[in-house]
Structure formats: C-alpha cells, structure tokens
Amino acid sequence: MxxxxxxxxxxxxxxxxxxxxxxxxxxxxxxxxxxxxxxxxxxxxxxxxxxxxxxxxxxxxxxxxxxxxxxxxxxxxxxxxxxxxxxxxxxMMQVSAPSEADVAIIEAEARTAGSSLEDVLARTTGALSGLAQCAAVVVAPKAEAVIRQLNLVPLSPTRLLSVLVGADGTVENRIIELAEPLPASTVAEAEAYMNARLSGMTLAEASARLAAEIATGRAELDRLTAGLVEEGLAAWSRDASGPILIVRGTSHLLESADLDRARLLLEELEAKAQLARLLDEARAADALKIFIGAETRLFALTGSSVVAAPYRGPDGRILGVVGVIGPTRLNYARVVPMVDFTASRLSRLMG
CATH class of the missing domain: 1.10.10.10 (Winged helix-like DNA-binding domain superfamily/Winged helix DNA-binding domain)
Known part of the structure; x- marks a missing residue:
C-alpha cells in the first residue's frame, strides 16, 4: 500500500x-x-x-x-x-489488510448487477461509509453523452430551450441565450442538421464534425444556422465533462459528540467545489493520502480528517478518488486499508 x-x-x-x-x-x-x-x-x-x-x-x-x-x-x-x-x-501506525467481513461487504456492492457505473460507485461508497462510520466520497468521471436527438424549443425571440436526449435514454435541458432574434426557419434548419448529421456521436465528436463540414463547405448551412448549431453544442459541452462528486453517509457525522462542529462540517461538504479541489491533491499524489485537521483550510475549523485514494482505468490513468471524511479521531489503522482496498476494487471494476 x-x-x-x-x-x-x-x-x-x-x-x-x-x-x-x-x-x-x-x-x-x-x-x-x-x-x-x-x-x-x-x-x-x-x-x-x-x-x-x-x-x-x-x-x-x-x-x-x-x-x-x-x-x-x-x-x-x-x-x-x-x-x-x-x-x-x-x-508509528501499524496497518494491516482489511478484514474479510469488510472486503465481502465492499465486494458485494461493487458487483451489483445491472446498475449504471454511477450507481455502483454510489453503492460502493455507501458501503465504505457504513463500515467506517464516517461520510464517504467518490469523485466519479462523468460519462460523455452520446446524442440520440437534439431539439430546440423557442421560449422567446432571444431564448431557446435545448433538449438533449442521450443514447442511454437520459433527457437534459439547457437554456440558450441568443444575441439577436432568429427566424423560425433558422431554428428548424439547425435542429434538422443536428439530428441528421450528429446523432450517435459524443458532443466532442459532433463539434469536430461540425467544424470540419463548415471548413469544407459540406455543412451547407448559412452563417446564422451554423452559429446556432455551434452555440447549441457549446451549451452542452461547457459542463459535460466535469467530474461527479458523490457524498454518502453524512448522517454519521451527526453522531459526533461535538454537534456544532458536525453541523459546520456538513455545511462545508455542501461546498462541493472546495472538497473536489482537496481530493484532487490525492489524485496528484498518485497514492493514498491522509489530511488531518488544520492541515487543510477546508476542515481547519471542524477538526476533521480525510483519507483518500485514487482509482484507475484499464490504461492505468487515474479516473477519480474515493475516501472517507470524519473527525480527527478516526480509527486510521482500520480506515486506511479499507479506503485503499475500495480504490483497488474500483480500479478492477473500471478494467
């Protein structure tokens, strides 16, 4: 380890x-x-x-x-x-392998059949939370959406609702703010182009094809229509690749004797962007990392500790981080191998 x-x-x-x-x-x-x-x-x-x-x-x-x-x-x-x-x-700490009972519980959640990757990560993190009696977190890579259908619904002369139906059946909406009103024919033509030429592609692939077809003249789109297609794809691409932060077991924090600190910690966990930045340090360290109390600005006031480890994809590239958050009075000797095993199990799951 x-x-x-x-x-x-x-x-x-x-x-x-x-x-x-x-x-x-x-x-x-x-x-x-x-x-x-x-x-x-x-x-x-x-x-x-x-x-x-x-x-x-x-x-x-x-x-x-x-x-x-x-x-x-x-x-x-x-x-x-x-x-x-x-x-x-x-x-000084003596660390041993996780117990067979702990391993069996984590393995059972990691093998959940028929579940999405995000659901398996959430269930595995939930198991880790229960075993450690702490909050548990996982930074999960967000799967890149594959376009099945894109619709543009006019809301006002300068606002459109972009509706993306993914290949997996998910439906998401974004608002597109236009610099100027566009004719209904332009909106219809942009929608028709996207569904005819870009269906079955990821957003990155769709953007690359649009750029290539505009450059070679094969897109056969006028300036306004091409601009709307670009804006429509950009509205989805801006946050499509960001990581997902899953937090489980925050109720364990309320079992602390110091409820004021526990409540403050819960508030800090709501600021997920700060927590994600902290976990990025474990990703950058390329190994399990332990943060204790005031060593981190995020948990300086709450006296909390974090044990986090990266997990990898089949090519060895780090995909995310899994860990636990609790009081500095963690049973480190038990929690450290448990987090390390969970990260290894997630790596095998991604393989």
Whole structure:
C-alpha cells in the first residue's frame, strides 16, 4: 500500500526517546479508541509501560511542550494534537489488510448487477461509509453523452430551450441565450442538421464534425444556422465533462459528540467545489493520502480528517478518488486499508 507523505508535514520520530515513543503511542491509540483525553494514572494502571504515574506524567509534559499533545481545560488528561496525529500516522501506525467481513461487504456492492457505473460507485461508497462510520466520497468521471436527438424549443425571440436526449435514454435541458432574434426557419434548419448529421456521436465528436463540414463547405448551412448549431453544442459541452462528486453517509457525522462542529462540517461538504479541489491533491499524489485537521483550510475549523485514494482505468490513468471524511479521531489503522482496498476494487471494476 503506497501512502503519499508530505515532507513538510512529517514529524521526526527519531527525536523521541524509546520511552517517549511508547507513552505517546499508548496515548494516541487509547484516545482514538475512546475519544477521551488520557491521563497518566490510566496508563500506569494498564501496566503495559511498567512506569509510575509520576514518570509518565513527566514524559507527557515533554510531549506537550513539543506540540504533540494538548491538555483540555476540563481534563487532566492529554490528547494528541493534529501535529501529534501526523507523527503517529506517518511513523508509528501499524496497518494491516482489511478484514474479510469488510472486503465481502465492499465486494458485494461493487458487483451489483445491472446498475449504471454511477450507481455502483454510489453503492460502493455507501458501503465504505457504513463500515467506517464516517461520510464517504467518490469523485466519479462523468460519462460523455452520446446524442440520440437534439431539439430546440423557442421560449422567446432571444431564448431557446435545448433538449438533449442521450443514447442511454437520459433527457437534459439547457437554456440558450441568443444575441439577436432568429427566424423560425433558422431554428428548424439547425435542429434538422443536428439530428441528421450528429446523432450517435459524443458532443466532442459532433463539434469536430461540425467544424470540419463548415471548413469544407459540406455543412451547407448559412452563417446564422451554423452559429446556432455551434452555440447549441457549446451549451452542452461547457459542463459535460466535469467530474461527479458523490457524498454518502453524512448522517454519521451527526453522531459526533461535538454537534456544532458536525453541523459546520456538513455545511462545508455542501461546498462541493472546495472538497473536489482537496481530493484532487490525492489524485496528484498518485497514492493514498491522509489530511488531518488544520492541515487543510477546508476542515481547519471542524477538526476533521480525510483519507483518500485514487482509482484507475484499464490504461492505468487515474479516473477519480474515493475516501472517507470524519473527525480527527478516526480509527486510521482500520480506515486506511479499507479506503485503499475500495480504490483497488474500483480500479478492477473500471478494467
């Protein structure tokens, strides 16, 4: 499993003594399991360290001065900071393969028969959300529409409704704003040309054919009609190739003890453009990537983490990204291999 590391964020594990590393690891693992600050007495009673509470407390103070631990005002215990979690994730965490039960659930959704690609991605992401008990996201490539029929419906002298019927039966509408009123005959001729000459093509193929036929004179369209056909195709092409962002399981975020932060996170997830830009970093890293709390501007206020991994097409090209979003108190050791497996499974699905 390849995990992308940011050298600017990595913490030098070697600077900690073996005793400090052991105490720090126990604090982080206990905190991730319970969600509560960890006290020196709790660690001493556990007995695994073989140290007194006073000795543990001294080391905890040193770790706090290093910025790896923080002490909430309401508790004598300590909890890891974002910097401390980064140190743990990059240098101490033990990651194993996902459990057979988790694999079976993800496999079952990925094999859903008779479903569209988008539906399978949504179902697989939903399974990941349920297993991780977090919100899950997937950036899916948008399938390029194949034209079955294009209709132009006049709404006013300078407005047309363009209706695209895809080869898969989908129907979508766009409004075309005209610079000047056009005769009804021009609209009819443009519609007839598109359905006679461009049906069965993708939008990119249709635009290329139109340009070629205009250049060679084979289009047999006057200036106004050719301009309307170009505008009609452009109205669809402007957003036809953009990625689809699917978010599942946001209700899990409301189960957080900090409802104010959870609500703020839900608001941030509504700003899908910002989330898509963040996930693009995992795409650019070409490997699984972990974002922790204030390391990202998007989640700086909510104290949230993201674990995301790219998935690929049959030619090895990255098609999208899948991941989970939750509190910084994620069970990283379980979630990381789960996300990595889901990305690998989606890659096989695309093959």
């Amino acid at each position: 390849a995990i992308a590391h940011d050298p600017g964020k990595a913490e030098p594990v070697v600077q900690l003594t073996e005793r400090a590393r052991a105490i720090f690891r126990d604090i982080v693992e206990t905190y991730l399991e319970t969600g509560e600050p960890v006290g020196s007495r709790t660690l001493a009673k556990a007995g695994g360290l073989g140290l007194s509470a006073a000795s543990i407390r001294n080391v905890m103070q040193d770790l706090e001065e290093l910025g790896l631990l923080a002490s909430p005002h309401t508790s004598a215990g300590r909890m890891p900071t974002d910097r401390g979690l980064r140190l743990f994730v990059d240098g």
